[in-house]
Amino acid sequence: MNLSLRFNMSFKETRRWLAAALAFAMIMTSAAGVAYAAEDTVTSIEFSYDSDDYDNNTSSLKTFVEDDKVNLTVFANISGYSNKKEVTSDVTWKSSNTALVKVEKGVLTGVGKGTATISATYKGFTISIKAASDYVYDSVTLMQNDGITAPVSKDIEIGQPLAFALNGTKGSNTKTVTTDAVWSTSNSAVANVDEGVITLLGVGTTTITAKLKGKSDSITLNVTSPYKSITIDSGASGNLVQLEIGSDDTVLTASAAPKTGGTEPVTDIAKWVSANEKITTVKKGVVTPVSAGKTTITVSYKGVSATIDVVVRAAYQSIKLSPEKEYHMLLQDSPLQIKAEVQDNNSTITTVTDLAEWTSSNVVVATVSKGLVYPKAVGTTKITASHKGVSRSIEITVYPSISELSIDSETIDGYKDISGDLPKVMATTFDGTKIDVSKIVVWSSSSENIAMIKDGQWTAKALGEATLTASLQGYKAEVKLTVHVKPLKLIADVKDLSIILGKDTPLPTVKVINEDGEEEDVSSRIKWKTTSEDIVIKETTMKGLDVASLTLTATYLTKSVSVKIKVEEEIIKLVVDPISIELYPGKTKSVKVTGYYKSGKQISLGSKMNWEVGNSGVATVSTTSVKGVAVGTTKITGSYQGKMVTVPVVVVPKLKSLLLSSKSVQLSAGGTYSAKLQANFTTGSPANVTENAVWTSSKASVATVIDGKITALSKGSASIKATYAGKSVTIRVTVK
Structure with missing residues (x-):
């Protein structure tokens, strides 16, 4: 193959695309009038491919590694139909050697040099064709600028220019393919490469590789520095730069020492890097402090580098704002001036209101300029003052205009020297909305001898009554504070109480025993509470919601007492x-x-x-x-x-003993005797119980007895017994 083949191949893809499009159009045209049945009988299958992809000399399809791919199409001949059916995607494809040629859905890809057999199987029919794979170039070679083949390795110093070309050879023909190749470096910290042009970055070793169409060539670069070292001069002794936030920039200089001797200033051409740009920034040796902390500045030039430590400190210990706590203001209020002061490391205090940087976290609510806060809308914002590394914030709440003030509590009870929180104050706005303005109202006492107000609390000073008044925008609301004698103990009239489910029951009566010993009914001033959800506590009554056992706690001033409540059926x-x-x-x-x-x-x-x-x-x-x-x-x-x-x-008294008036008596028949019975008690007071005793006769034929009166009836003897309160005594009666 000669290089003209590569030129002809530039047209190859175009022809292939046109052929594929024509084949597709023919298939679609023929298929437009044909509908194949799902179970059509296939009589044979055949390949279709671009004739330019077939080499008649080798009787095989020709592919090239990492080059254009070859498309094989399979058509099936269907019994009863003159048109062929394209079945490429339904075919089972196989390559005899996937290390040389791969096939997927009819697309052939060259992998290595050699020949493989490509087979397609469909509906029991198998066809095959040879496919030969080759490299576009037999080899690729790195070339130096002087036209000499590049060595396996090369020593070079940073700063020296270096570039390579790449030649591709096929047979006896060679072509420059530098821009077609894929260039890479094994160590981008040492050097990088772009279309053969090398940029040396650091000391070390890297391998530069050029790869094209399955072939590659490489060279190892051993990169060194032309300098022995580089030094940083901060203008101060030691290897530490000390800065303060807000201070002037510090200028560092750098000098490099060539291996040949001497030094060279490289401040403006060296690379300067801050390890933490949130602490310092650096540009051409100029160091700017940003925030407090410690970092390092590194300078590097042609493979040598040096580092210096940098410490940035706040210029001040702290910053203080006045007012220093949260602040509440009305929308129509005049701007609020916040004062900012700083204390330096020598404890000197300086006002920096005009020098500080002021910000508002919500400029919709309020803006700030040189500490002057302008209320703009209802809401909350955070005003922050920052100066040379120190900052502090204050929360500002802006309230709307109001039309009325109200306090839920009408009275407050206290005793001498006790303090308590001032009650919540609600305001009504123009649209009727209720808002809590407790933090913005101004409180006053009608008698500071009885009650004083300070820091959101009242303090009882003496017995008596004082009116506490909350004021805002000309509106007022009052609550009466009564200072009582100090309570010692609370006593409820019951400890256990049963209430009927679903019925209102009066709350228990509660009394207080005061320090002076006096008792007082404080039922109307008691605050009742419970953790149970089975009862509702009203102003003077309670109602059980479900059968339950629970505890009510009554509180008055600092004392409390508990009552056990049982909610049950009636x-x-x-x-x-x-x-x-x-x-x-x-x-x-x-x-x-x-x-x-x-x-x-x-x-x-x-x-x-x-x-x-x-x-x-x-x-x-x-x-x-x-x-x-x-x-x-x-x-x-x-x-x-x-x-x-x-x-x-x-x-009744307890009986000690019984005593009869006589122990024995003699009577004639028909005679009588009235016996007396005396009861002696433990109280020491004897009593005549004759008529209260039970009298009996042992022989009624001789003598009878009624309430101590004995009557003789006939000759003989009898015992008369008197019984009272469990004790008995007898008298002997003899009748002649």
């Missing part, structure tokens, strides 16, 4: 046992109470009745028992779900 009846109680002093008797729900269920309530006794001098009552104290009568009263029960209580 109880329709209470039954107490016993219905009356009699006992001795010092003795105890239990009381049982049974409750009956609407559903018919029962519950024991003795310990939940909140018992009270009418006279604690006669008896006392605990959760489930009564104890006698002294002889007398009283009653205990308890309630549950508003239903009351009362149990009479009688405390």
Whole structure:
């Protein structure tokens, strides 16, 4: 093959495209009037290809490695049809040697030099054709500028020019193909290449390769520097450059020492790099501080480099803004002047309001210039002042115009020396919207002897009342602060309380015991709270929403007390046992109470009745028992779900002994004797219990007895017994 073949091949692709288009048109034309059945009978298959792709001398298709591809088309002859069916994409393709020629859907690609057999199988028919693959060039060779073949390796110094050409040879013909080749470098840090032109970048070794149509050639470059070293001069001793943010730029110079001796200034032609441009930047040796930190500056020139450390510090310790906390202002307010001061490392304070850089995070809300803040719209923004590496921000909130002020609380309770947060203040805007203006109102006290206001809190100073007033834009809202005696303890009238599900029940009564010993009902000033969702607390009542056991906490000033609440079904009846109680002093008797729900269920309530006794001098009552104290009568009263029960209580003295008026008596038949019975009690007070005792006769035929009166009936003897309070005594009666 001669080079004219490559020229002819430039037309080859065009002819191939035209042939393919013509074949496609013929197929489409013939197919337009033909509809093949899904199960047509194939009688044979045949190849179709561009005649320019076939070499008659070798009787094979010709392909070239990494060059144009060859297209094979397969047509099937169908029984009963004169037109052929194109089946290329349905064919099973195979190459006898894929290391030489590959085939995919009829497209042949040259891989290596040699011949392979390409076969196509369809519907039981197989056809084959030879395909020869070759290289466009037998070899490619790197050439130096002097026309001499490039060596395997070459030593060169950075700065020296270097370029290669690439020749492609086929047989005895050679052609320059430099621009057609693909050039690459194995180490881009040492050198890069563009169409044979080499740019030397750093010291080291790299391999330059030119590749074309499956052939390649390469050269190894050993790159060195023409200089021994390079140095950086900062104008100061040591290898450290120290800068401050906002200070003037520092100029570094660089000198390179050639291997031949001497030095050369290379500041303007060397490459300067900052390791962290957020700290410093550098250009032609000029270093500019950006922010505080430590970094390095590196200079490099023709394979030599040097590095110097750079430290950038803030010029000041800190910056302070006045006002320094969040600030709240109205849209129609005059601009707010913020003052900025800095403290340097010598603790000297300097005002830098006009020198600082001021920014607003939301210029829609407010703008700022030299610390002067202009409110522009309702919202919040952050105003930041920055100066030489230090910065500080303040949050600015802009409020709309208002038409009314209001405070949820009407009164505040406190005691001497206690402090509390001022109440929330709401404002009504032009469109009726409610906004919280607590941070922008100005507070005053009608009597600073009673209550003082400072930093959003009130402090009670003395007993009495003071009116606290919140003012804004000419509008005012007031709350009354009452300073009480210091509370010591809160006491609720009940510890446990049952309430009926779904019914409003009054909140418990709460009293406070003050420091001066006085008791005071503070029920109307109590704040009730609970963590349960099964109850609703109203102003003076509560309502259970579901059966539950929960705790209510009452708070007054700094004291609190808890009440256990049980939300349950309604109880329709209470039954107490016993219905009356009699006992001795010092003795105890239990009381049982049974409750009956609407559903018919029962519950024991003795310990939940909140018992009270009418006279604690006669008896006392605990959760489930009564104890006698002294002889007398009283009653205990308890309630549950508003239903009351009362149990009479009688405390009687305990009997010590019984004494009859006589131990024996003699009577004649028909005679009588009135015996007297005396009861001696532990209280020391004897009593005549003759009529209260039970009298019996051991022999009624001899003598009978009624309320101590003995009547003799016939001759004989009998024992008369008197029984009282569990004790008995007898008298011997003899009838003559």
